Amino acid sequence: MSAAGVAPKPTRSWPRWVAWAVPLVALALLLGVLAFASPLSFFRADLPPVEILSFERIDVTPAGFRATVVNGGPEPVTIAQVIVDDAYWDFTIEPSSTVPRLGRATIDIPYPWVYTEPHAVRVLTSTGLTFDGEVPVAVETPTPGLQQFLAYGLLGVFVGIVPVALGMLWFPALRRLGRKTLNAVLALTIGMLVFLLIDTALEAFEVAAGLPDVLQGQALVLFAALLTWLVLLVVGAIRRPRDDSGTMPRALYVAGLIALGIGLHNLGEGMAIGAAFSLGEAALGSFLVVGFTLHNITEGIGISAPLTPGREGTPAGYSPGLRTFVALALLAGAPAIAGAWIGGFAYSPFVAAIFLGVGLGAIWQVIVEVGRLLRDDAARHAEPWITWANLAGFAAGVAVMYLTALLVKF
C-alpha cells in the first residue's frame, strides 16, 4: 500500500510507523507487567505441573523398541525411567530426557521382544506420572530399504491404481448407456463419494483424537478441509468461463477433480494400510489387498462417468484418449503408493490428520461438482434432478461401498 492518494493528514500527525507501533508497545508493556508484577499469581499458587506426553510411534527393531514421544503439555517434562512389560529397563533418550513443550524425544530401549506378542512400554516422569504406549503385535518394523520400498509401492499399486484402472474398463459400456441410466451412474458416483466423505471424516477425527490436545487435531482437520475446498473453488472459478470452448472440456475437469479427490482419499487409505503392515497388524496377506481392490473399483466408474459423450460439458465428438485415462488413473491411484510409503516408514498422526482433512475438503467439492453435472443435465431437459432412478443409483453407490468395506474392516 503506498501513501500516494491518501488524503492529506493534519500536519502534526505522528509518522505512520508510530501508529503501527503503538499497539505493539502497549502489548509489550502488558506482557512486561504480567511477567514481572505477576498480577495473576493468585491462580498459580503452588499448582503442580501438568504433564501430558503421548507416544507418537513405537518402532520394533532387531535390538528392541524405538519410541517417539511428544510433549503436549504446558511445561517441559523430564523422562526419568522406562518400564517395559512391568519391568524397569535400560534406555537411551535423544536429544534430551527433558522434553520441551511441543518437543519430542526418541527413546531407544534394548529389549528381547517376543515375535507376534504384545508389549507395553511405559515412561515414568520425574514427578512419578506414567504414560503408556503399546506394541500390539511385535513384528520388526520395516526399515526403508529398496526391497521394502518396492513392496510398499506394490501394495499402493494394488489398492490404488489397479482398482481404479479396472473400474475405468467399464467406460466403453458406460458410453453406450442412455442419458437417464448414465445419470443414475453419476448418482451412484455421488453415493460412493458420500460414503468416502463420511468414512474419511470419521477416520480423520479418530486420528485427530490421538494427537496431543495442544495440536487441536479436530480443528486442524476441519481447517485443512475448508482450505482445500476454497482452493478448489478458486481453481474452478478460474477455468469455468471457458466451459464449452477450451481445450479442456468441463467434463474432463470434473473427472480430473473426482480423480484428485479420490486420490487424496486413497493417500489416506494408503497411509493406514502402510502403517498397519509396518506394525505387523496386517498379517492377512492377499485377502486384504483383494478387499481394497473390490472396494476401490467403483472409483474407476465414478471417474469415467462424466466423460461419456453427448453430455453437457462434453463437446460433440470429444472422446478421451487412453492417455487421459492413464493420467486420471494415476491421479486417483498413485497417491495410495505415496500413502503406503508414508504410512510404512514415516507415519505421523499429525501429517495424517492434515492429509485426511485435505481429502475431506476435496471429496466435498467433488460431490458438489458431480451434483452440478446432474442438475445441469436435468435443467436442460426440464426434469427434476432427484428422480427415483438417481436415488437408486445413489443408494447403490453407498451400498456397494458399505458392502465392500466389510471386506477390509474388522
Added chain:
Amino acid sequence: MEPKEPGDRRITRRDFLKAGLLSGGATAVAATLAPGRTHAGHEHGLPLAAQSTPTPQPGMDHGDDESHGGMGTVGQVDNARNGFDPQTLLRDWDFGTVSTLPNGQTLREYSIVAVNKEIEVAPGVFFPGWVYNGRVPGPTLRCVEGDRIRIEFINGSDHPHTIHFHGIHAASMDGVPGVGPGAIAPGGKTVYEFDAFPFGCHLYHCHATPLKRHIHKGLYGAFLIDPDPARHVGEDEASARARNHLYTESQAVNEMVMVMNAFDTNFDGDNEVYAVNTVAFAYMNEPIRIRRDQRQRLYLINLTEFDPINSMHLHANFFDYYDHGTTLRPTHRTIDTIMQCQAQRGILEFDFKGFEPGKYMFHAHQSEFVELGWMGFFEVTA
C-alpha cells in the same frame, strides 16, 4: 493427565487388528511385508546376554549395568539429596536417649517429627512423601523387652498424623484417631509412652485416615524389641543374648533391617516402584557386602500398600525364620522363601559358611515386584 488410550494411534482406519483370522493365501506382497517372520533369531526375541548396554546419558550414571540383561533403572539416586543412604538404613539403630527410672527400669526417649518431603525413589523419580525424621522408612527404634518407651511426636506436616505402634500398650497410647490424643493436628505434638512388650521384630506407622495414603506416602518404620536374657532360661537365654544389642554375643551377628515398601508415584492405586528400604534396586546397584563366616540376622518387615502380600526369596541358600520375631526358636526352619502380608514381619537367620564368594541374589518372589525394583545382592566375601 490421563494418558491417551494406547490403542488410539493409527491402524484404526481399517481396523484390521483382529484380522489374523484371515491370514490364508498370503501373496508375495504380504510375505515381504512381514519381515519379522523370516528374520532368524527373532522367534524367541534376543538372548539376554546379547543385549548391548546403551551409552548412559550425561548426568545419568549407570549403576551396576553389565549383568541384568537390560533390566533395571537407569541412573543413580542422589542419596545426599534424599538425606539417607540405603546402605546405612540397614544398620542405623536408634536406641533413644537412655536413662534409668527411679524404679530401676530403663527409660528410652525418642523424638519423631513427621514432615512432608520429596524423596527420590528411583533415579530421577521424585515422590511427594510424608516421612518420619526425614527418611523412609522412619528411624529404626530399638530397645529391650521391658524398657519404658517414651516417644515425643511432633507433627511438622500439613496433615494430621499419628504413630501407631505394634506392641502391647494402653488404648490411649494406640495412636489412632479418636482415641486418647487421637490424630495430631499440624503443628501439634503428643507423647506416646508404654513398656516394650513383647520382644520381637515390630513396626510403627501412621494410623490417620485415609490409612492407605498415610501409609504408602512413607509414614512407617521398624520397632525392634530385643529379648531380655534375664527373662528367659537355658537355651532360650543364650538365644536371647545373641539377639540383644547390649550383649557381646549379639555383636558377632551381622544385623540388618529391610522394610519392604512400594510407591504409587502416579496415585492410581497401583505401585510403580517396589523396593526394600525405599530406593528401587538400591542393593542390586550396590550389593550388601557380608562375610561368609558371619551369622546374618535380617529383620524383614512388609509395609507394601495396595498389594496383598510381599515376599522374600534368598538365592542359593536357606534360612531359619522367626515369625514376628516373638519366639527364640525358629517358627520355620530351612526355607528359602517367606511370604508376608502388610505389617507382617519376621527375622531371617542364615550364613554363607563354606560358600564360594560372589554375588548372591535376593528378591521378592513376585516377579513383577522384582523387576519394578525389589531385588538385591549380597556380596559374600571370604
